[in-house]
Amino acid sequence: MKEVNYKDLRFNPFTLFGNEWMLLSAGNGQTGCNTMTISWGHLGCLWGNNDPTAVVYIRQSRYTKKFVDEEERFSLCVMDKSFKKEMLYLGTVSGRDEDKIAKTGLTPVYADGTVYFAEAKLVLVCKKLYAVDMKKEDFISQEPIVQCYPEGDYHTLYVGKIEKILARDDEYLRPGTCPAE
Numbered sequence: 001m002k003e004v005n006y007k008d009l010r011f012n013p014f015t016l017f018g019n020e021w022m023l024l025s026a027g028n029g030q031t032g033c034n035t036m037t038i039s040w041g042h043l044g045c046l047w048g049n050n051d052p053t054a055v056v057y058i059r060q061s062r063y064t065k066k067f068v069d070e071e072e073r074f075s076l077c078v079m080d081k082s083f084k085k086e087m088l089y090l091g092t093v094s095g096r097d098e099d100k101i102a103k104t105g106l107t108p109v110y111a112d113g114t115v116y117f118a119e120a121k122l123v124l125v126c127k128k129l130y131a132v133d134m135k136k137e138d139f140i141s142q143e144p145i146v147q148c149y150p151e152g153d154y155h156t157l158y159v160g161k162i163e164k165i166l167a168r169d170d171e172y173l174r175p176g177t178c179p180a181e
């Protein structure tokens, strides 16, 4: 894996989240870690010097939320489509109930202040900047409440500054870009 600059990335963020999905992970080598599949999120610029940021949405019931809340950083991993079965499993079963990561055979790498997977194609290391719990009274349209929150299990929104990006190859890079050595 090579470190790359966010300005050299090239992909469709809609399909990256919505179709390819990502693994959102947090934790450390001492007290443990957890991961879950996500398909909701945003990538863009916010604060600082138009800093590259990721926004993710974690329901309050997710075990991964405890790790994200306890740690300074979280990671986002884009996986090859050959891992779809594992991603579906990690997005269906809770780490409260099973050692999910061991069952998938994925290799956790504890580095850069967080945890990510050696098998990832692309890794975004994010430092938490902001978190806010969604509240019923803040919705302008009732549609998302009806569609997504019949049980009142609202998401917490996290903004993370993308501190480091690792790429396995040039799949997500602008043509002609060499990953930084």
Ligand SMILES: Cc1cc2nc3c(=O)[nH]c(=O)nc-3n(C[C@H](O)[C@H](O)[C@H](O)COP(=O)(O)O)c2cc1C
Pocket (backbone or CB within 6 Å): 021, 034, 035, 036, 037, 038, 039, 040, 041, 057, 058, 059, 061, 062, 063, 064, 065, 087, 088, 090, 091, 092, 093, 094, 095, 096, 155
């Ligand atoms: C394709 C897919 C996308 C998902 N996207 C999200 C998401 O964006 N936010 C979220 O809170 N849960 C999402 N989930 C659900 C969690 O991944 C799932 O509940 C997981 O089992 C939580 O694991 P945990 O309890 O170990 O954290 C998604 C699941 C799948 C299969």
